[in-house]
Amino acid sequence: xxxxxxxxxxxxxxxxxxxxxxxxxxxxxxxxxxxxxxxxxxxxxxxxxxxxxxxxxxxxxxxxxxxxxxxxxxxxxxxxxxxxxxxxxxxxxxxxxxxxxxxxxxxxxxxxxxxxxxxxxxxxxxxxxxxxxxxxx
Amino acid sequence: xxxxxxxxxxxxxxxxxxxxxxxxxxxxxxxxxxxxxxxxxxxxxxxxxxxxxxxxxxxxxxxxxxxxxxxxxxxxxxxxxxxxxxxxxxxxxxxxxxxxxxxxxxxxxxxxxxxxxxxxxxxxxxxxxxxxxxxxxxxxxxxxxxxxxxxxxxxxxxxxxxxxxxxxxxxxxxxxxxxxxxxxxxxxxxxxxxxxxxxxxxxxxxxxxxxxxxxxxxxxxxxxxxxxxxxxxxxxxxxxxx
Ligand code: SF4
Ligand code: SF4
Numbered sequence: 001x002x003x004x005x006x007x008x009x010x011x012x013x014x015x016x017x018x019x020x021x022x023x024x025x026x027x028x029x030x031x032x033x034x035x036x037x038x039x040x041x042x043x044x045x046x047x048x049x050x051x052x053x054x055x056x057x058x059x060x061x062x063x064x065x066x067x068x069x070x071x072x073x074x075x076x077x078x079x080x081x082x083x084x085x086x087x088x089x090x091x092x093x094x095x096x097x098x099x100x101x102x103x104x105x106x107x108x109x110x111x112x113x114x115x116x117x118x119x120x121x122x123x124x125x126x127x128x129x130x131x132x133x134x135x136x137x
Numbered sequence: 138x139x140x141x142x143x144x145x146x147x148x149x150x151x152x153x154x155x156x157x158x159x160x161x162x163x164x165x166x167x168x169x170x171x172x173x174x175x176x177x178x179x180x181x182x183x184x185x186x187x188x189x190x191x192x193x194x195x196x197x198x199x200x201x202x203x204x205x206x207x208x209x210x211x212x213x214x215x216x217x218x219x220x221x222x223x224x225x226x227x228x229x230x231x232x233x234x235x236x237x238x239x240x241x242x243x244x245x246x247x248x249x250x251x252x253x254x255x256x257x258x259x260x261x262x263x264x265x266x267x268x269x270x271x272x273x274x275x276x277x278x279x280x281x282x283x284x285x286x287x288x289x290x291x292x293x294x295x296x297x298x299x300x301x302x303x304x305x306x307x308x309x310x311x312x313x314x315x316x317x318x319x320x321x322x323x324x325x326x327x328x329x330x331x332x333x334x335x336x337x338x339x340x341x342x343x344x345x346x347x348x349x350x351x352x353x354x355x356x357x358x359x360x361x362x363x364x365x366x367x368x369x370x371x372x373x374x375x376x377x378x379x
Binding site: 048049050052053054055056057058059067104105106107108109110111124 | 170172173174175176259261262263267269270271294295296297298299300301303304305306308316317320321
């Protein structure tokens with residue numbers, strides 16, 4: 001599945017459930033992968049203040065976007081909470097013995113509906129949904 | 138109950154007229170803010186409520202708020218979060234009964250922020266008063282300080298939060314004027330939409346700095362006043378026809 005778009009995502013280090021998240025079909029994360037591994041929390045920390053205090057709503061370093069992209073789906077196409085055992089956030093944090101407190105308040109599941117398989121059309125749909133969040137009628 | 142009513146209508150008799158619509162600077166109709174841009178004081182968000190249009194027994198605004206912000210209860214009305222509640226008040230002088238929604242009044246001089254020990258309770262530059270839940274320590278001073286009982290404390294572990302409304306145990310929360318929607322360019326709040334959808338149209342959200350905004354027009358054609366004007370909090374939520 002990881003090869004569905006002919007791309008090996010994330011420098012050959014696939015997700016814990018390869019082929020089951022949008023991220024698996026992407027060539028790169030929002031910053032270079034090495035940097036993201038080490039510094040993702042710094043991006044989030046910076047973004048959180050800009051968002052809450054100044055109302056900046058860009059997507060690049062937004063936690064909601066991390067979840068949208070990195071969350072995996074089960075065989076019924078239902079999103080698995082990203083902090084569930086073995087899932088993208090949780091897996092590493094368990095290994096490094098670091099609690100994730102993000103998800104005591106933030107949604108651990110994505111904004112868009114279920115996706116059975118990650119295909120190029122579902123990625124397109126996810127992108128459109130994530131990019132066009134608007135409340136105007 | 139009597140006390141609360143008295144409290145809310147106390148200044149109804151002193152109706153007059155210290156309220157001032159924030160001065161008009163803005164030249165343009167409200168344009169969508171690019172997502173990367175910081176909010177500014179060009180806008181001053183507020184709500185006008187025409188209580189003559191608010192229907193006794195209707196809870197559409199409350200339900201819509203709960204839905205928008207994922208405020209699921211635990212069947213414990215004493216402690217479950219309420220960002221809006223419906224209240225009924227009776228005038229001491231005329232016995233007139235008014236029913237209306239009451240939410241955070243978005244004070245220009247907010248006592249909740251004065252007492253907060255961490256700065257978590259803050260007023261955004263565009264007038265929205267909210268809790269920065271990243272720095273809230275759950276002391277609940279702000280709940281004690283708020284004259285309108287607008288704030289709630291989350292007592293229980295939450296799951297299944299809405300993406301657009303992060304919230305969790307140990308933090309205080311209150312109406313934030315649908316800040317996520319507004320920052321994404323919405324012209325309406327969830328409560329306003331719900332009220333309009335039922336044809337009541339009692340709630341009007343908008344930019345008080347823009348003299349052509351729908352809230353300014355609603356204010357002009359009514360007799361808006363603030364609750365408890367005597368406290369000099371300069372709220373951004375106005376009520377007409379109480
Ligand atoms: S109504 Fe209460 S919570 Fe809202 S700004 Fe005023 S004091 Fe703070
Ligand atoms: S409960 Fe949170 S927001 Fe309220 S006063 Fe305490 S720290 Fe500030």
